[in-house]
Amino acid sequence: MAGGAQQDDEGEITGINVTPLVDIVLVLLIIFMVTANFIVRETVEVDLPRAANTQDKTVQGPVMITMDKDANLFLDGAPTDTASMLVKMKEAVEKDKDVRAIISADQTLNYGKVMTLIDLVKEAGIAKFALNIVKDGKTPPTP
Numbered sequence: 635m636a637g638g639a640q641q642d643d644e645g646e647i648t649g650i651n652v653t654p655l656v657d658i659v660l661v662l663l664i665i666f667m668v669t670a671n672f673i674v675r676e677t678v679e680v681d682l683p684r685a686a687n688t689q690d691k692t693v694q695g696p697v698m699i700t701m702d703k704d705a706n707l708f709l710d711g712a713p714t715d716t717a718s719m720l721v722k723m724k725e726a727v728e729k730d731k732d733v734r735a736i737i738s739a740d741q742t743l744n745y746g747k748v749m750t751l752i753d754l755v756k757e758a759g760i761a762k763f764a765l766n767i768v769k770d771g772k773t774p775p776t777p
Contacts, residue, residue, distance in 0.1 A: 684768050697726055697733060697760065703740040705747055716754060725759035738766035 699719070700708040709719045726733045735755045737747045748765075754762050 697723060697735040697755075699735055699737045699751060699755065701737075701739045701743060701747065702752060703742050705743065720754055720758055723755065723760060727759040732762070733760055735760045735763040736766050737763060 698708075698710050700711075707714050707716065707719055709722055711759070714722070723735070735747070737751050737755065739751065752763070
């Protein structure tokens, strides 16, 4: 018997073979790792501006604001408008005073539209925010 377990003829089990269990767990782990990439990539396509000098660490925050090239707004990946986005951001500030926001805007948008987003973030009470960029020479990440 595998695993060195001894079994008497009387029917008493003194050891359990865990090899099939480990095989099943590893197969499930591989399936999860492969499908996780497809789930994460279902996002809004935004052409981010590039910068030559950036820090390698990124700010992680619960509020992700995205504006695509057609000036459509998305809050945490869901389409929204300015009024409902402002309400949801204020709710996030009520839950956590140190909430952060990451603003991703298409580089073809004019400066005024991006400033409108920044003003909305400040109006909601979020003091810490970051503008999402792509480091020059690297392929853009999927937001």
